[in-house]
Amino acid sequence: MAQPEGLLYSKEHEWTKIEGDLATVGITDYAQNSLGDIVYVELPRVGQVLKQHASVGVVESVKAVSDLFTPVGGEVVEINGALEGDPALVNREPFAGGWLYRVRVADASAPEGLLSPADYEALVAEGAH
Amino acid sequence: MQTPETLRRTALHAEHVALGGRLVPFAGFEMPVQYAGILKEHEAVRKRAGLFDLSHMAQFELWGEEAAAWADTLTVNAVATMKPFQARYNLFTNEAGGTLDDVLFYRLPDRLLLVCNASNADKMWDWLQARSSPAVRLVNHHGSRALIAVQGPRAVEILAPFVDIDIAALKYYFCAEAAVDGVAAVVARTGYTGEDGFELFVSGAEAPALWRRLLEAGRAAGLEPAGLGARDMLRLEAGMPLYGFELSEQLSPLAGGQGWAVKLSKPEFVGKAALAAQLEADDYARIAGFVMDGRVPARTGYPVFSGDRRVGEVRSASFSPSYGGRNIGTVLVEKAAAAAGTELGVEIRGTVHGAHVVPLPFYKRS
16 A cells, blocks of 8 residues: 655654644554554653654553654644544544644754655565564 | 464364454464454443354363262352253362453353363463363364354344244353354353353354354344443453453452352362452452443553552453443452542542442443
């Protein structure tokens, strides 16, 4: 399955979409499918300054707790409030309504250490076996 | 993921693969933890029916006139008083009263069928053999015979057309020898989900065709394959213990909440003196149900506090669809912290979150 274009991916299965100085972050379809039914999401706070690749929250499914590593650094400007009452939105729409948080990136140039859709697809294909 | 070649497969392995089941190592077997998803499968079992492969569980047979009396010397509950075709929950304990396994006995006309946890299969077989009697013949069918469960409110409707006896008339915790779709089976009205349902003991060779026929015919009534993930959620809601969590060699049947099954009136059994002393002292840490006050899920092993004092730990925990979508579970705590209503704190990633002790079970079918 092809990964959505226009996004960058981390090896920890997060995605980010960078528009101007704002970056939206979520977990990939592969990640939500591996985790299974998501029942709780712990997000960073608005105003918190995140360092790229740091552990900033958790995603919990029925069976597992998974750390959330931010693919981009910057100040959190918005979190997805819909997830508090409906964490399964991450399962249903990982690339859309199930986004997690937005940060204002300090440096609008492409963040380091992220993968293109094609490279991420290769990673997933390898990991799936 | 690499699967070690040492993992065993049940007779239904190819069915799980064909259904897209997610296979994981469990008690030495490669077993489906889920197919469509744990919550969907949970809902199928609560509202319609689920089909489970439990062939990893150990099936032993005890033959001989003396089998029930012999089993009575090794277990806390009564075996010899079981009526023909009755099923009964029981536990094996060691001399210290610690639980070796929790099991089901089924009394058939010529033998006792004993079902042990897969994780304890080898230990229990060794334990039985070490205490064998010349009057009792032990047979080990672990991994060769199959066990298929149909669980849920539509279980009778789905299964009845396949069985040559009136299964609607079969009482809860009773069994029968019958033909299911022409296959010789022990059909038992038992389960581990809190729902009505049946467990079918059949030969491994005949299990795949039966599984496919049941699934095909049951689909119209909403029957879905269900994995071990849903089974764990269902049993926890129903207040049923899982060995390794609510019971262990360190946890007696009393501590694990199964004191109702301990019959100290029996003349003698392994562990009786220790259990009598424990009951008398009544000062042991014990299992209690709990619910988290907020939305953060607890997990096995998380520390539990009463005020500032650590009083125990979480043993089982799950999101519970049948308990209002709350996070529920069991704790092993000091006696004083085990009463219903007790306020507890559960430490989750360095923060203590509020919880309350609640009576078990979390779910009872109407």
